[in-house]
Amino acid sequence: MTSAHVATGATAAPARLLLGPGPTNVHPRVMQAMLNPILGYLDPDFLKVMDDLASLMRQLFNTQNPVTIAVPGTGTAGMETGLANLLEPGDVAVVGTHGYFGERIAEIASRQGATVALVPGEWGRPLDPDAVKAELSKHRKVKLLGVVHGETSTGVLQPLEELSRLARQHDSLFLVDAVTSLGGVPMEADRWGIDFCYSASQKCLACPPGLAPMTASPRAMEAVGARKEKCRSFYLDLSLHRTYWGTQRRYHHTAPVTMLYALREGLRLILEEGIEARIARHRHAAHALWAGLEALGLKLLVDESCRLPQLTTVVLPEGIDELDLRQRMLREYNIEVGGGLGKMAGKLLRIGLMGQNASAEAVLTLLSSLEGVLPRLGYEVAVGEGVSAASRVLAGAG
């Protein structure tokens, strides 16, 4: 691939194939939506955009929650919105940490003055519900159970239904990080009893980074209403966001209108394709990728039973320098892939197939480039084997 430099606005950023943990590439219709004229944050035409967007987000989350908004910040702002609003000093939070983002939940929870009890898990495996149950049982009252649905650091898909049942049994709010999962695997916020769920615009929703769609159950909003202290964040105070996104339309911040136009268009594209069809496409592309990687003799970190289709983690063979590999992919093939985060730094390759990149083209391009780069780093592969194995899956004969 050549590195096509698109010289608009004299910025001339190169057009990469983004196959890392996000951001992913953005559909031209989403780009075009950002050219809509700026509107004021209380303009009646803009308020219609917000209403429309809220309705689209509800469809994505599979929820009826009135409080379903796009937080004006990245996925981490969505995470902090949940924790800063649902926790206050004196509360106990139980947090599953089987990856980097579970640890981030714990870190943010503790900054709210809450007592945080960790349920550590192995990086690369889902949380053990028995361990969660045991931890929940240790406390007189657990305000919140927080877990990550799709761990971006490991590529694990966490089953949620049993954890939700445990949270209900202990009268705890159930907070779920769906940053990487939403739009790529099923999400049933209401049916699964999720009280607070957040995502990010730049992963499987395939929009530019900068917004965190989120939804809060009536039970969660009751907890917000019953707070003894104000939320430590004014910027992320859900009781204020609610009065702006709701019928009162009270000013709280100047809405990032351009990003909201983009997100609306991105969600429309998803619904035009159909959520189920899109999920199936992510699964299909992932199976092809996995077959190709395994044909090259590479080991995947996560067992297939709980592997996230949109984010595949490859255990780097002995002696391969992760940074060198990624830099060659970027420079020679114009492809971004991710390295390991936290304790996995240097040990993993993270390959994302998100949004439009959950495609045969992306899978085959990635495998060819790996077949080109790996031998030069001292890892011999049978060139063509990866691509062939993936092609067989893509043709439905895998």
Next chain:
Amino acid sequence: MTSAHVATGATAAPARLLLGPGPTNVHPRVMQAMLNPILGYLDPDFLKVMDDLASLMRQLFNTQNPVTIAVPGTGTAGMETGLANLLEPGDVAVVGTHGYFGERIAEIASRQGATVALVPGEWGRPLDPDAVKAELSKHRKVKLLGVVHGETSTGVLQPLEELSRLARQHDSLFLVDAVTSLGGVPMEADRWGIDFCYSASQKCLACPPGLAPMTASPRAMEAVGARKEKCRSFYLDLSLHRTYWGTQRRYHHTAPVTMLYALREGLRLILEEGIEARIARHRHAAHALWAGLEALGLKLLVDESCRLPQLTTVVLPEGIDELDLRQRMLREYNIEVGGGLGKMAGKLLRIGLMGQNASAEAVLTLLSSLEGVLPRLGYEVAVGEGVSAASRVLAGAG
């Protein structure tokens, strides 16, 4: 004017003339910059964009501060970044409240656990330095003095040099809200001894809303380093943002790349025009507007000596319904103007001439539309007088 509907991305937002307190209209080059391909948050080409942007922001703030970044949120996120990082429980903050945004500073400061002492001021006048001095002297140690440079709620330009001197005398950090001021009036962050200064992308910087440029002095960063407790916000933790914007390039959040492209282009436009020329243009347009409004017999809230050129506040004549007036301006002329905020709700019209809208065209369009609407609301004007008076100023004969 006709309401030109631009049908891109099927969103079809109307192209308004935005003459409220922000957002303002955006230059086509800034819009185009958003079409640059998405890049990963650690892509070497994107890191160059960040470095370039930091250097442009330093020029706007007139600072050498290494820590000069764009917070991934709106102006309020910039405000909260300052207060959440510089204040912790036990600290005393003195906050000038001569408008809605001064009150917001106080509110956010108190959510950090600080003791907040207010220096109330009249809405429509600058703060009284003697009152600030008296309040500072009441406390053994004041950690921070916070004031608003350009009060978006009243249109007052606050002189800063004396307040800065007082802050230094009391060994307090000096925090300045430059949301509405930056890019429209002079800003000398270093010379004026400002320790923390933040702005917003959608006012005189004339970019889409969603980013808060900010700069923190070495003294402010020392205070961040000397904290006893962690910052209550992880999302806005400056010690983490610093390691991402600085040479370490440590992941903290997924940068809102598209918005950063836009901001870079917007700042480039400002520097191409020249900061001084741009400030003079804002002043020139404002003088024309003021002459026009006064020729219509309208009263301006703020004395000319401390009137913000980019935001003019008009005291509504007795009997005029503010909402009715604004809705007619929007529906009939496709022009957005602002109403009063907080205790000024219903009593004020707020007219912004920001960025490209600090222009003869905007001034004359606005005055003509007011001359058209006001008589129908029962306020008689000599039609043409406002436009004529403004034209004389614009022609340099004012």
